[in-house]
Amino acid sequence: MLSRILPAPGSGRILALATLLMTMGQGAFMTCSALYFTTVAGLSATEWGLGLTIAGAVGLFAGIPLGHLADRKGPRGTTAVLVALNGAAAAGYLFVGTFAQFLLAASAFIVLERGSRAALQAAIAGTLGGADLVATRAYLRSVTNVGAAVGAGLAGVALQLGSPAALRTVLVLDAVSFLASGLVLTALPAVPPAPKAAGEHRLAVLRDRPFALVTVLSAILSLHAVLLEVVIPLWIARHTDAPRWMVTVLFLLNTASVVAFQVRIAKGVPDLPRAVRATRLAGFVLAAACVLFAASATHAALLSAVFLLLAGGVHAYGEMVFSAAAWTIGFGLAPPHRQGQYQGFFFTGYAVAVMIAPTCLTVTVIKGGALGWLVPAVLFVAAGLALRPVVAWAERNRAEPSPIPSG
Template sequence: MADDGSPDAPAPDPSHETVGAVATDSARRTDDQPAAPTGVRSRMVRLAVGWLPDGTPVRRMLTVSFIDSLGTGMFLTGSALFFTRDIGLTAAQVGLGLSLAAVAGFLCSVPVGRLSDRFGALPLLVALQFWRAAWFFAYPFVADLPWFLVVCCLAGAGEWAAGPVVQSLLGSLVAPAARVRAMAAVMLVRNIGFVLGATSATIVIALGGGNIYRVLVLLDAVSFLVSGALLLRLRGRLAVARPPATAPEPEQAERRTRPSLRFLTLVFLNGVLYLHAVILSVGLPLWITTRTDAPVELVGAVVVLNTVLAISLQMRLSRGVDGLRPAASRQRRAGFILAACCALVSLTGPAAPAVAAALILAGTAALTVGEIYQSVGAWGVSYGYAPDASRGYHLSLYSLGSTGAMIVGPALLTSVVMPAGLFGWLGLAAVLAAAGALVPVVVRFRRLPAAETTQPV
């Protein structure tokens, strides 16, 4: 690992090493007391900021992600009450709008990804942030259902399309081996920002007056404006020279940018594994409140446990994912661990309240670990299959799996899994385990032409 690749480099002189060791040992003996505080401070600094990726552009991206998620946490905490109390919509109408927003995002992600390849990921992300700001500023002026659906779709299109563009931009800021780690840092920062935003909004709602929900929506719009403005300051730092490369023949270039059947299969398998998000947001709350004797307060405990574990484990579980095979291995683990979560939940129906609560919390812990492994594996697989020339297109196409899971997942859980009870959860466990096991099989025999290998930028 320490080899510099130069076979003719002279070997180090052992006598120098001995002298250095003696000098170091002497210094250690004569200066023990001052060195200890420095070591403690050094460890504290490493603990506080050691997980941050190197480089100002990447750290600025983390700041942008934090501000974005801070506003999102505020908005989501008060959005249901804003839509129902301030606008006067029913819960069913709100659900319809959110579903249409996801469909709009599904339809727009790939075209936006192509635009990011043509004009650059940074300009597209800036435009998306300002686009989202405009439509969130429009929310307080919505007066009826038709306009709500229009604004929901336009805001949702930007919301769902932004994720792959962020991933594409990070791919141009860091070397290939560090991309998954950088995405994990972004996810960690987003989780922290979301928690702080949601907590702040909860306090403000408890203390605020009648217009507080509109204020929260406008603060989310402001967060998009601020993050977009910060992204503009990255423009001067992205002038990175790419290594010279020979232009491929048109037919060869088209073949490289065209998604293969293997890639589309991985898109589908990732969508199946992404059902963990639906289990957390829809499946567990409904199951706890309607099918178990566990206390209703357990729903809040599930969210808190998931958030705390995600923040604590995100960076640790993302280590060592620097290629397709390690990424596929993480998705296999995700499938098996998510299957264990479903198996634990399946036992809670007839259980006593305390037993049901313990099983639900254990299942939540398993779900969180599976969630992290799924996301880490997905970043590694999608980066591995995305050529530099069409990175935005491939990443946005890969994201259709997770978007599709959020569209069909709620109906799948409420109409198929939950009515079947024990066998429904065990069936879902089998599907998740099979999806995870198939990812390494699909990846294993992938052949990459030498000219297609990704180069650092």
Template sequence: MGVLTAFLPAPGTVAALTWSTAFRTIGRGMFLPVSVIYFTGPVGLSAMEVGFGLSFAAVFGFLGGLAAGRLSDLRGPRGVTLLFSVATSLLTCGYVVVDGLAAFVLVTTLTTFTAAAEQTARSALIGVALPHERRVQVRAYLRAVTNVGLSLGGLGAAFALHHQGRAVYLGMMLGCSVCYLAGALLILRVPPVEAAGKPDDGPIRLVLRDRPYITITLLNAALSLHGGLLTVALPLWVVQRTSAPAAVVALLIMFNTVAVTMLQVPLSRGSESVVGAARAQRRSGWFLLMSCLLFALSTGLSSWVAVVVLVAGASAHVAGELFQAAGSWGLSYELAPARSIGTYQGVYGMGYQLADLLAPALLVAAVIGWGQAGWVLIGVIFLIAGALVPPVARRAIAAAGA
């Protein structure tokens, strides 16, 4: 027990956020692996219908983030986080009664909206509840907690997938909802923070006129395409273009999870300032380029040599991922006006959602369609995006001081 408590934060704001994040991500870890199988199995939807529902709902995720950011500035982020967390918990129960496409699209759209809103409000809460020098450190720590939570939830999902059956899947859905609710209620242990109030100018107009911030958001979205490398592009590449055993994909994802858990906090140091955060994202571009080149080289090799090259690529990938995340937190907070931090977080979060929408189609088309040249193209995109962050960040600093 003493070893465990050494890794836990002292009671207070960070502890409340830690346990809230843990319960929320355990629930998500339970839900994600079984959801598609449940919808295409017991519910009886086709894979295309599930894909359509998820894509349709993703559009409303953009709106959820913007709405929550605006509300967080006006009403305070703690209450908004609690509101949308509870709503997500209750709506998740709706999957229990889904019996067709219309009900699936409705429930998925509502839960996507509230989940995106909750994520934005939580980011705003961290931004105003903690001193600016601790924001990046805490976000890094919470990301490590997130990986642990997803892994623990995945164990429950593995049980469900092993035993299968409608009753087991429904148990996972309800268990997920309970975890979400527990995570929501723990937000009440975060001390209340004052609302920023209504700025003199409309907050949406304000951020849309902030061209350096919008550019930083888009560059971070380009770097965030890395999320689809391990989960979408690489599995197809390994199976179709290399002699490595397919099981290596699961090992690489497991390696990524462990590395992020162990290294996110130490590799985030120095990203608390705009300059340090921009430097981290530039490093991210180089590491992600390196990972793409190594993945490209894994074709045409003997089985074990291919595995070694893939592991090297995954190592470079996780370094790029860690630096991208650390830089994104520093930039998103430090370049946002204090009175509009929620709205700015909502807009910045749209960059991540845009990356999630584009990554599957873009990466598969490039990597599977063009082969090694596709890997090089994606790597160059990462390099250029990372290299552009520091000059744009300097422009943002100059504009803020004008």
């Protein structure tokens, strides 16, 4: 079992340990955050939601300049510092007592989170190479799911106690997890800063139109995350007679699938040609999941549950195929000395999708009923098909060869 979620000793194992620490802390914090801010910090539910929305907008593009900083100063040290500062920002939540204080703390946290994520991708690309790069990214995704699940389980103790002291303890543990993760990351091999080429634009990614279009299409395919987290719980409650606990079953199915199969699937997508084919497959698979979710709108509880399980399994497979392909494409199209800013831009596309998708998909699917599932289904297929010519355009536009072999 451990061989499925932990890479071999070395840089990959260090990255896995750092990721496990971070995600355990974040899993615990996210489980308790709503209760903490509305009962201990004294915010209203509206203030909490509005503050998160504003903070998300403030930090939306932070990954690009902070990723660029990692390219220029060296990704290992930059990542370690940003992750540690993320812990300090998490500790800042302990002192929130007003909406303004929450907005300041949340904005700092999200800016540092986006920046550290971009820097971490640059560290992964600088430390590893070829197929190891994408395979390690798959290991880290498996570890992320395990860490978040363990953290959520630990948070359950605090929720059961329900006292302010118990909830504050979760925040302290979250802050410590970031600090410990930053310390672990210093054990990575040093990656030299990338020199600035003469006449090179400071943020070259902003002028790379093919990569921008790749990012947009990848963001559309990334809507699968919003389906599971936001749309499906509402769909089950309002459009099916399946028991409400099917939401938990589908989350567990997704988590177990990623832990068991993500690394294996990623190893089958080691280069750009196969990644392009994988995105096309992912588009059709995710569309099929949408059709199965639509079919679950029946008054027969057992039949609804069967369709939901089938849809959840198909959705998990499409998600894993697309994730592996996206890592290969994102790393492969970025110039080696600009990985930080390119990965920061790539993750910005995902952040934008996650920010606007809940409203759009809730309107189309929850209000539109079974026919509403046609909207994401068509989007998935169209984006999967469109990526092939766009990736080819981006390859022609690259000034440097890909760090991932193309054969």
